[in-house]
Amino acid sequence: MWFKNLQIYRLSAPWTVTPEQLEERLAAQSFAPCANLDMQSQGWVSPRDNGMLVHTVNKQMLLMLGTEKKLLPSTVINQVAKARAAELEEQQGFAPGRKQMKEIKEQVTDELLPRAFSVRRSTRVWIDPVNGWLVVDAASTAKADEVFKLLLKAIDKLPVQNLRTERSPQAAMTDWLSADEAPSGFTIDQDTELRAVTEGKATVRYVRHALEAEDVQRHIAAGKQCTRLAMTWADRVSFVLTESLAVKRLAPLDVLKEDADKSAFGEDERFDADMTLMTGELSKLLNDLVEALGGEAREPH
Structure with missing residues (x-):
């Protein structure tokens, strides 16, 4: 159930489309397999294999975009x-x-x-009307763009904008490493990437390696900036923050897994309990992350 990667967007206005209305609008772009001469097909599929295109729990909505692509090099x-x-x-x-x-x-x-073989993949979308988030479970913005392409066909004026913070992730992560101090509520883990801003873009990566403050500070003093940083939030969720404000390798830690184990018994109840747990934790994580980056950027007057 847990998303693995987060492409994060803000709802720029109150979300007014009900799950029932969204269900009806998405139905026009429901998934159909590739026809004989189609290279690719995309459309909405049921997140729970029950025919419903919008799965809602506690006002949180889950969608899933299905993609089939022919393999013809x-x-x-x-x-x-x-x-x-x-x-x-x-x-x-x-x-x-x-x-x-x-x-x-x-x-x-x-x-x-x-006669070509085809492969299918799915991209999950979480809409949080309560806290104003739209999050795509994708490792790249290209996959998120596929979601928006179809969402815009269903919702003419989609109230979504890029998340912008007062401090760039790159500047903030570099400062955290330079000071050897994580923001409140977070800890710094063992993976990071430092890249020079010069034309050569010399890069140093630490993978499952303790970050020695002196080594890291030396690289920063030489002009490198932090572009990826592994972190843990509240001892509950681990992730990697990137310079583009994407979250990758998201994983709940043992304390959350223990909470989930006690939450439900049946498959449907367990799924809804996991969704409730994930959306609740991630909305708090996103709020704390934005605060650590200086808050949301104010619109220029």
Whole structure:
């Protein structure tokens, strides 16, 4: 149930779409598998395999975007097209031109697509109307953009904006390491990345390695900035904060796992209890993280 990566966005206005209204609007973009000549298909799927596209617990909403993609590498297309071009050259006495070669590749693609293997993946979305968060469980902004592309078809004026803080994560993380002191409520763990701002972008990474204050301070004095930092929040959740204000490798710690073990018995009740626990903890984590970064950036007048 727990998200593994957080692409974090702010609701820029009160969320007024009810779960029932959202369900109805998402239905128009529900997932359908790739047709024979489709390279990719995307649409909304049920987070609980019960036919419902919006799963709601305590006003918290969970959505899931499904993606199916055909595996047809360009090297395969080029290889088959090259063989076809050689046959055609033998028949007509001269090599195919650019236009004819393009047509051959298109024909080969159409022939191979129906037989191509496909892979499916899903991207989960958490909407928190109470605390004003929209979070995508994705390691990259590109995956989050796929979510917004379809959400904008369902909600014409989607009240979402990028999260901006008074201090950049890079500057704040560098200061925390330089002072050898984590912000209140957090501890610094053993993974970090320091990168020079010069053209060469020389990079030093510590992986499961104790951070010696003197070594880190020496790298910072030489002009490197912290771009990734492993941290723990309130002894409850571990994660890696990046320079783009994304959270990666999110994991609940033992104290939360123990809470979850006691929470429910049936599968549905257990899922809802896990969702309640996750959304409750993450909303607090996000608030504390924003505070550690100087609060949200004020809009310029």
